[in-house]
Amino acid sequence: MRILKAIFAHTSGRIGGFIVGLYLLLAALGLLGLTPHDPLAQYRVDRLHAPGAGYWMGTDLFGRDVASRLMMGIGQSFTVAFFSVALATLAGTVLGLAAAWFGRRWDGVLMRIMDVLLAFPAILLALLIVAVAGPGTWTSVLAIGIVYTPIFTRVVRGPALSLRAREFVDAARTFGSSSSYILTRHLLLNLVAPLTVQVTLALAWALLTEASLSFLGLGTQPPAASLGLMLSDSRNLMETAPWLMIFPGIAIMISILGFNLLGDALRDILDPKMQRAIA
DSSP states (O other): OHHHHHHHHSHHHHHHHHHHHHHHHHHHHHHHTOSSSOTTOOOGGGTTOOSSSSOTTOBOTTSOBHHHHHHHHHHHHHHHHHHHHHHHHHHHHHHHHHHHHHOHHHHHHHHHHHHHHHTSOHHHHHHHHHHHHOSSHHHHHHHHHHHHHHHHHHHHHHHHHHHHTSHHHHHHHHTTOOHHHIIIIIIIGGGHHHHHHHHHHHHHHHHHHHHHHHHTTSSSOTTSOOHHHHHHHTGGGTTTOTHHHHHHHHHHHHHHHHHHHHHHHHHHHHOHHHHHHHO
16 A cells, blocks of 8 residues: 555656556456457448548557457557566576575576577567467467566576665574575565566566557467557558557557556655655
8 A cells, every 4th residue: 555655755656556547447348358348340431441430549450440340459568578488587597595604506597598588589589489370369478478488587687685684584594484584485485576566667668569560460469459560460551551560569668668668666765765765
């Protein structure tokens, strides 16, 4: 409750929280099928209908309602983003804690693997994984999760190394606490703040990566809707039906802006140094 009050007291947090909350509502409605029209139904007689009464955002080449498909696409894109970031967070946290706790050989091997993954641009590594595993929604989740795992590993490893050398960890060892207890109770709990900020920012990157994969035909497959797939379908109709490009493009831009604003607010709220400066 305190963190929510702090977010709404922060200008960026208030704006970002509103945007993210609105998108989550639209995503839930889209996934539940509570859309103005059936997003998969084709009405040839209404093909390329301009935005107006009956079709708030117009229709596409097959007469499908753009607003309904946009809601479905937001739900699909958010599903991929949340699952992939959850995968990256879990894997990165485990690997980062393992590297910091065991040190020496484990630290060297794990971090060199992370360095190799980080050497590839994110979208190229995701394309490589999808090309090997095949296109699809869950392949995109796996690819994006693998791409962003090294970032979470580094975010966890650095502070964990510092925390490992603190007095309260030595005291816990002295009292006979197990390694699992120390890792979860003393290290992981102290990493909640940086992980929360990183998750928020990673969601914005994951949405952009998912849209890129779908735009290239390697993410969500037709007839399902995705923001990137909708942009791809509009390429040949930009002059005759510009709304097919405008609405998905704006949806992607605003969603990324919302998560970035929320991440910036959380960074300020959870950073003790920033709080002392404000005070």
